[in-house]
Amino acid sequence: MDEFAVEMRDVVKIFPTPEGGEVAAVNHVTLQIKHGEFFSMLGPSGCGKTTSLRMMAGFEWPTEGEIYIDGTAMGRTPPYLRTVNTVFQSYALFQHMSVFQNVAFGLEMEHVPKKEIEHRVRDALEMVKLSGMGRRKPKQLSGGQQQRIALARALVKRPAVLLLDEPLGALDLKLRKEMQLELKALQKEVGITFVYVTHDQEEALTMSDRIAVMSQGKVLQIGTPVEIYERPNCRFVADFIGETNFLKGRVKKTDEDLLTVELLDFPREIKGVGQGNLAVGQEVSISIRPEKVRLEDDINDDTAPYKDSDNLLRGRVLTTAYVGSDTRIIIDIGHNISLIVWEQNHISTLDPQAYYTAEDKVVIHLPFENTLVLPEG
Numbered sequence: 001m002d003e004f005a006v007e008m009r010d011v012v013k014i015f016p017t018p019e020g021g022e023v024a025a026v027n028h029v030t031l032q033i034k035h036g037e038f039f040s041m042l043g044p045s046g047c048g049k050t051t052s053l054r055m056m057a058g059f060e061w062p063t064e065g066e067i068y069i070d071g072t073a074m075g076r077t078p079p080y081l082r083t084v085n086t087v088f089q090s091y092a093l094f095q096h097m098s099v100f101q102n103v104a105f106g107l108e109m110e111h112v113p114k115k116e117i118e119h120r121v122r123d124a125l126e127m128v129k130l131s132g133m134g135r136r137k138p139k140q141l142s143g144g145q146q147q148r149i150a151l152a153r154a155l156v157k158r159p160a161v162l163l164l165d166e167p168l169g170a171l172d173l174k175l176r177k178e179m180q181l182e183l184k185a186l187q188k189e190v191g192i193t194f195v196y197v198t199h200d201q202e203e204a205l206t207m208s209d210r211i212a213v214m215s216q217g218k219v220l221q222i223g224t225p226v227e228i229y230e231r232p233n234c235r236f237v238a239d240f241i242g243e244t245n246f247l248k249g250r251v252k253k254t255d256e257d258l259l260t261v262e263l264l265d266f267p268r269e270i271k272g273v274g275q276g277n278l279a280v281g282q283e284v285s286i287s288i289r290p291e292k293v294r295l296e297d298d299i300n301d302d303t304a305p306y307k308d309s310d311n312l313l314r315g316r317v318l319t320t321a322y323v324g325s326d327t328r329i330i331i332d333i334g335h336n337i338s339l340i341v342w343e344q345n346h347i348s349t350l351d352p353q354a355y356y357t358a359e360d361k362v363v364i365h366l367p368f369e370n371t372l373v374l375p376e377g
């Protein structure tokens, strides 16, 4: 067995457009997916996720570069000769056939002996918790259950790799969240490599061992959910995953552990953790997530300057929204800039004084280690 279940090496896919031009749907993508991994490809609409998946499946061929499955270059190997199977968003079940027949169909096409088909279909239905539903028609099942038939239909073929293109897209939010946890548990149980395409960042964080964040045909970052959220390597990734505050700046000093950045919108220096190779003079974005900002009441004289090195700003509360676990606060820091801060409500109290309200004056502390200095990306 090769080290990797799936590899893309410098893959390019160019499509001709009806207007007579060309579009690089996938633009020099290189990535390696390990055996047994839950690997997600995440990015906005049109970034090349489905095209990447279709090339792994063999429905499209790369214009340049190569796809390897378990170490073997795929070239123009057709889909049915690859040890992968695909679950699409529109799962297209045969409505006139029973659940059992839907799952058995692929095996019958391959002329697998009847006894073995029965045994494998029963196993697959058990995996997706549809035992005892074999005789029903798809219409007699809920949306989530129908999705599970599609999954069973793929699993019954015992692929080494399962490719899933937004498989939960058709489900409502609650069911979607349930299925996310179920799918993840199922993947760990059967040990099959999952390549999972989604544009839903929360879904990718919840389910994946690693995530590739894509934009405009390129992979910007590959990492674990923690790496992607805590150490995004550019502004795009920080913006796409979760919420964050940005301040525009220019790098002033790079010779210490922390970078010093001059803000562009008002004269102020902020220190933070640099990501990537940043040069003095380069324009950057400072990114700090709402839950990582610290607030204190501003009890000092308004006019006393804070030292730059302390990463302190002054502000005025514009609005607050109590959402139970935390309170979301929007703070005006002047110069037409506002920051969003989430304060965890770790003390249970009815005292209104314990919560910030509009017009409160606050000191905003941007802890160095939580303040990221990012290139545009």
Ligand SMILES: Nc1ncnc2c1ncn2[C@@H]1O[C@H](COP(=O)(O)OP(=O)(O)OP(=O)(O)O)[C@@H](O)[C@H]1O
Binding pocket: 015, 016, 017, 023, 024, 025, 043, 044, 045, 046, 047, 048, 049, 050, 051, 052, 199
């Ligand atoms: N067969 C095709 N012919 C021409 N252009 C295509 C074709 N398939 C995809 N594209 C273009 O390639 C780009 C990437 O498309 P792709 O379907 O891979 O995006 P995606 O990331 O899956 O988006 P979504 O989240 O909307 O499904 C888009 O600009 C799309 O219009």
Ligand SMILES: [Mg+2]
Binding pocket: 049, 050, 051
């Ligand atoms: Mg797609």
